[in-house]
Amino acid sequence: xxxxxxxxxxxxxxxxxxxxxxxxxxxxxxxxxxxxxxxxxxxxxxxxxxxxxxxxxxxxxxxxxxxxxxxxxxxxxxxxxxxxxxxxxxxxxxxxxxxxxxxxxxxxxxxxxxxxxxxxxxxxxxxxxxxxxxxxxxxxxxxxxxxxxxxxxxxxxxxxxxxxxxxxxxxxxxxxxxxxxxxxxxxxxxxxxxxxxxxxxxxxxxxxxxxxxxxxxxxxxxxxxxxxxxxxxxxxxxxxxxxxxxxxxxxxxxxx
Ligand code: SAH
Numbered sequence: 001x002x003x004x005x006x007x008x009x010x011x012x013x014x015x016x017x018x019x020x021x022x023x024x025x026x027x028x029x030x031x032x033x034x035x036x037x038x039x040x041x042x043x044x045x046x047x048x049x050x051x052x053x054x055x056x057x058x059x060x061x062x063x064x065x066x067x068x069x070x071x072x073x074x075x076x077x078x079x080x081x082x083x084x085x086x087x088x089x090x091x092x093x094x095x096x097x098x099x100x101x102x103x104x105x106x107x108x109x110x111x112x113x114x115x116x117x118x119x120x121x122x123x124x125x126x127x128x129x130x131x132x133x134x135x136x137x138x139x140x141x142x143x144x145x146x147x148x149x150x151x152x153x154x155x156x157x158x159x160x161x162x163x164x165x166x167x168x169x170x171x172x173x174x175x176x177x178x179x180x181x182x183x184x185x186x187x188x189x190x191x192x193x194x195x196x197x198x199x200x201x202x203x204x205x206x207x208x209x210x211x212x213x214x215x216x217x218x219x220x221x222x223x224x225x226x227x228x229x230x231x232x233x234x235x236x237x238x239x240x241x242x243x244x245x246x247x248x249x250x251x252x253x254x255x256x
Contacts, residue, residue: 002082004111007075009099011092011118012040016128016203019119020044024088027116031086033078035071039090039229041204068098072105079111090229092120096146096172120144122170125202125231129209130241138236139167147174147181147232163188168235175200175230179218185234190214195238200230211238 008027013019028034028047036045038058045054055074058065066074071087078085093099093115106113122144126133133142143166145157162169163185174181175198186192192215200208212220214234220226 002080004082004109005079005085005106005113007079007085007087007106007111007113008116009087009093009103009113010089010116011097011120012036012044012088012090013119014091014121014124014128014203015039015041015201016124017041017043019124019203021116021118024116024118027086027114028088030084032083034086034088035074036088037090038065040088044088068101072102075102075106076109076111079106080109089118090121091124092118095120095122095144121172121202121229121231122233125199125207126170126233128203128207129197129199130244131197131199131233132237132240133168133170133233135237135240138240141166142168142170142235145169145171145174147171147177159184160188163190168233168237171232171234174232175221175226175228178221178232181232182214182218185214190234194234195236197233197238197241198224198226198230199233200226200228202229202231209241211241 010024010027012024025047028044029049031048031052033053033055034045034048035055035057048054057071075085075087087102089097089099091097099115103113103115122133134140143162145162171181192213194214196212196214196217198210198221210220210224210226
């Protein structure tokens with residue numbers, strides 16, 4: 001029997017194609033077949049060998065173009081045929097990326113798999129929108145949280161604990177449920193004036209950022225038609241963005 005694989009689970013970074021790692025580029029170059037997701041910047045496929053097969057596994061919220069079991073079956077099939085396989089995912093493959101499920105499915109078949117981390121969107125979009133997730137005076141902790149439960153048996157999000165136990169919350173997949181999330185946080189005692197930022201298409205040249213108080217944030221999102229992919233950042237650190245923008249504008253005026 002031919003030696004299987006190898007398979008690489010690779011993080012493509014948050015959107016800006018320059019935010020990929022050198023190791024990820026090397027793995028893309030080596031690949032015979034690349035299975036990539038919707039949030040992967042397609043410019044990155046230009047690193048691939050022209051003869052490499054490209055398989056789009058895109059999912060849009062609520063609908064799965066290729067079901068997860070089929071993606072896993074494809075990874076196994078290509079690996080068993082002795083091909084070098086890259087599974088390319090937006091951000092980091094293990095942060096809400098189902099990378100662990102794929103690594104386990106491969107391991108069960110004895111197929112080696114290497115995981116190449118990527119810049120997750122919380123970190124990328126935070127930097128691109130000038131929001132530090134931690135700050136010496138404002139935030140000693142941050143949490144990444146899912147705003148969406150796609151499987152009914154999954155552990156529920158503990159909004160009661162998150163509302164008080166963590167300083168900065170970065171909520172993925174939450175924009176479609178912003179009203180519910182806002183209501184949960186307020187119900188568990190988060191101050192209505194807590195600053196919130198919504199970051200759409202963070203790090204890309206189409207990035208949009210909206211900021212406001214928790215109390216009104218759902219109305220702002222609606223007015224600005226904020227859509228996927230987007231992150232919700234909740235916490236005092238959002239004020240640093242305002243401060244930076246103000247100081248930078250003042251500096252520009254002084255120079256001009
Ligand atoms: N593995 C990815 C997350 C996949 S879940 C990562 O590490 O970033 C998909 C969610 O990620 C989206 O619903 C959105 O909340 C977030 N996301 C991914 N890319 C984003 C971007 N460029 N800007 C804002 N949010 C993004």
